[in-house]
Amino acid sequence: MKNxxxxxxxxxxxYKPQITSxxxxxxxxxxxxxxxxxxLISLWLFSTAFNNNLKIILDNFFYSNLGKIFLFFITFxxxxxxxxxxRHLIWDFGYGFNIKNVYLTGFLIIILTLSxxxxxxxxxxxxx
Amino acid sequence: MVNFLKxxxxxxxxxxGLSHWIWQRITAFLMIFLFLWSIxxxxxLSINFIIDFNSWIKIPINLALFVVLFILIMHHSTxxxxxxxxxxxxxxxxxxxxxxxxxxxxxxxxxxxIFSVWHIYSEII
Amino acid sequence: MxxxxxxxNSKVERGKTHNKSGGKKFxxxxxxxxxxxxxxxxxxxxxxxxxxxxxxxxxxxxKDDIDASLTFRKSCREGICGSCSMNINGVNTLACTxxxxxxxxxxxxxxxxxxxxIKDLVPDLKNAYKQYNSISxxxxxxxxxxxxxxxxxxxxxxxxxxxxxxxxxxxxxxxxCPSYWWNGDKNKKxxxxxxxxxxAYRWIADTRDDETNERLKKLxxxxxxxxxxxxxxxxxxxxKGLNPAKAIAEIKKKVAFNKN
Numbered sequence: 387m388k389n390x391x392x393x394x395x396x397x398x399x400x401y402k403p404q405i406t407s408x409x410x411x412x413x414x415x416x417x418x419x420x421x422x423x424x425x426l427i428s429l430w431l432f433s434t435a436f437n438n439n440l441k442i443i444l445d446n447f448f449y450s451n452l453g454k455i456f457l458f459f460i461t462f463x464x465x466x467x468x469x470x471x472x473r474h475l476i477w478d479f480g481y482g483f484n485i486k487n488v489y490l491t492g493f494l495i496i497i498l499t500l501s502x503x504x505x506x507x508x509x510x511x512x513x514x
Numbered sequence: 515m516v517n518f519l520k521x522x523x524x525x526x527x528x529x530x531g532l533s534h535w536i537w538q539r540i541t542a543f544l545m546i547f548l549f550l551w552s553i554x555x556x557x558x559l560s561i562n563f564i565i566d567f568n569s570w571i572k573i574p575i576n577l578a579l580f581v582v583l584f585i586l587i588m589h590h591s592t593x594x595x596x597x598x599x600x601x602x603x604x605x606x607x608x609x610x611x612x613x614x615x616x617x618x619x620x621x622x623x624x625x626x627x628i629f630s631v632w633h634i635y636s637e638i639i
Numbered sequence: 640m641x642x643x644x645x646x647x648n649s650k651v652e653r654g655k656t657h658n659k660s661g662g663k664k665f666x667x668x669x670x671x672x673x674x675x676x677x678x679x680x681x682x683x684x685x686x687x688x689x690x691x692x693x694x695x696x697x698x699x700x701x702k703d704d705i706d707a708s709l710t711f712r713k714s715c716r717e718g719i720c721g722s723c724s725m726n727i728n729g730v731n732t733l734a735c736t737x738x739x740x741x742x743x744x745x746x747x748x749x750x751x752x753x754x755x756x757i758k759d760l761v762p763d764l765k766n767a768y769k770q771y772n773s774i775s776x777x778x779x780x781x782x783x784x785x786x787x788x789x790x791x792x793x794x795x796x797x798x799x800x801x802x803x804x805x806x807x808x809x810x811x812x813x814x815x816c817p818s819y820w821w822n823g824d825k826n827k828k829x830x831x832x833x834x835x836x837x838x839a840y841r842w843i844a845d846t847r848d849d850e851t852n853e854r855l856k857k858l859x860x861x862x863x864x865x866x867x868x869x870x871x872x873x874x875x876x877x878x879k880g881l882n883p884a885k886a887i888a889e890i891k892k893k894v895a896f897n898k899n
Contacts, residue, residue: 393649393670393678395726395762397752397820402729406871407817414598421591428627434568435630435637468549471542477869478539480892483885485874518896531858531865532894597868600861601821602641 405492413470416463423460458507465502469495526593527617534593541590548583568634577635584627592620641821654679657705662686664745665697667709670756678756681706687739694746695723695734698760710759718878721809725760726752731811733878751814753823766824767810770831774839774857779850796846803841803886805879810834812873812883818866830866831858833873833883840886843893855894864890 401407433441447453473491476482482491524530526537555576571577595616603609645651654669662684670678683705685697695716702709711734712722718736726749727737739746754762784790813819813832822830831839836858843854858864864887873883 391648392672392755392757392763394646395668395750395752395754395756396645396649396651398643398817399645399651400726400729400747400749401752401815401872404730404872404875406875410868410870411817417591417594418598421595424587424591424623428623428630431627431630431634435633468546472546474869475539475542477884477888478891480885480888483874483882483888485871485882488871488874531861531863532891534861535865535891536895601818601866604641604825 405489409470409492409495413467413474416467416470419459419463420467423463426456426460458503461506462499462503466495466499469498525589527596534597538590538593538597541586541593545583545586545590548579548586551579552583568637571631571634577631580631581628584631585624588620588624592616648677650677652677652679654681656682658684660684660686663697663739663742665701666745666747667698667701667760668749668756669709669759671708672758692738692740693735694727694737694739694742694748697739697746698723698734698748710761712761719807721807724809724811724878725750726814731815731876731878733809733811736878751810753820754814762814764810766829767813767832767834770823770829770835771808771838774831774835774842774854776838776842778842778845778848780847781849790847792847799844799846800841802881803837803844805881806834806837806841807879808834808838809878811876811878812837815872815876816867817870817872818868822862822866825862828860828862831863833867833887836864836867836890837881837883837886840890843890851893852897855890855897858890859894864894867891 430441430444433444448457473482473495482488524533526534528534555570571580596613599609599612599616603612651668663686665683665685666680667683668678669681683701685691685700687697691697691700693716695713698709698711699713702711711725713735714720714722716723716735718733721733723734724731725734726732727734728742728747731751734748748760750756750760750762754764757763778790780790810832813823813834816823816833818830819832823832839854839858842848843851848854867884867887869884869888871884874881874885877883
């Protein structure tokens with residue numbers, strides 16, 4: 387910063403959270419979760435191929451409540467990141483920039499993400 | 515066209531903004547189809563996923579597409595993580611260290627996974 | 640790492656209440672460079688009436704009647720000069736076009752976010768103007784115009800500039816952008832921010848300009864253009880209803896598919 391004596395005006399502290407910025411930072415968070423979950427997938431593949439003991443431990447973990455929460459975060463992040471990613475790709479082609487459409491598609495993907503996850507966890511796998 | 519290919523040749527791993535940006539999109543676009551395929555393909559083995567996975571991966575087309583999908587996932591997510599470092603890490607030195615660590619980790623994950631999947635594939639039942 | 644919290648000298652403290660006459664409550668960010676104090680939030684009460692309709696009217700009333708030291712930029716009071724851009728109830732906008740009727744509760748006024756503050760609501764825009772300068776915001780043509788004539792453009796070509804030339808450089812968009820907060824002031828290589836990039840696109844889209852390729856090439860590094868992650872805060876903030884995010888997307892498309 388060049389002007390050390392000049393104070394910096396407040397930013398995150400005061401800026402109104404909007405659907406635009408919230409969805410954007412969520413895209414980032416879910417992306418990080420998905421990157422970390424590739425570690426888990428890789429470990430699972432490794433255990434399936436080479437180490438039966440590790441595989442049993444992992445399988446037990448996935449069937450435990452904590453494991454289910456992990457999996458829930460992964461499926462949730464995946465659906466959200468996938469749908470919001472589609473939205474980003476459409477933007478990159480130059481469509482849907484009208485602020486009305488931005489809000490509309492934003493709400494749409496929130497509703498879709500929630501309903502897809504409810505479907506997966508309560509109906510498809512009926513785990514909860 | 516040749517020019518365009520030259521522009522994006524680095525696969526997104528250098529200082530060039532366009533190459534990074536476009537590879538993030540190319541991988542995303544390809545993954546849409548591969549993920550839809552894998553989701554529908556996994557439907558058949560949802561009852562006992564863990565045992566069925568072994569027989570599922572033994573079908574060559576499944577193996578091939580799975581490997582491609584996994585590489586795409588890792589490419590896409592590594593680029594994404596690099597972007598995050600670029601955004602939030604100010605010091606050039608730390609950024610460099612982070613990105614080397616990240617690329618190594620990603621590469622190892624791809625290696626382990628492909629090796630494992632190949633092992634399952636080539637195993638006699 | 641990026642600093643998400645405010646530096647020590649910028650922490651906002653509770654200030655004083657100047658009057659208690661009732662009416663609408665205004666909480667306003669104050670900073671006096673003469674005193675060695677942190678910024679403060681002062682409270683004023685202003686009654687809305689026939690001549691006080693917009694936020695800017697209220698600010699002028701406060702300056703006239705209550706505290707003459709309250710400092711802010713203003714000029715045209717009709718949304719065309721871009722001087723009175725500030726953060727009103729969490730969103731960047733022009734004080735002169737923001738109606739008090741649209742604000743149900745108290746009015747919280749801050750300077751444009753993540754900017755060095757000169758005094759009260761006046762931010763230092765030096766860096767933003769420097770970035771604007773860096774995109775060469777003028778026509779670069781190799782040919783000479785005809786004598787006693789303008790450079791004539793077809794209606795179709797001219798329509799490509801609609802939604803770009805209306806920008807009044809108030810920097811509401813740039814200072815609403817989190818990416819610009821974190822990477823807008825790196826001294827060496829900055830993220831240029833939506834306002835400057837919209838202007839950059841205004842010259843890229845201009846058919847009379849001959850240096851489109853050079854302009855595009857200059858933007859293609861990891862910082863200048865590609866710190867834009869299509870967050871869309873810019874478009875939702877723009878008081879003129881323009882679309883900086885779309886302009887940036889068009890630049891990205893052009894950088895990718897232009898022949899150079």
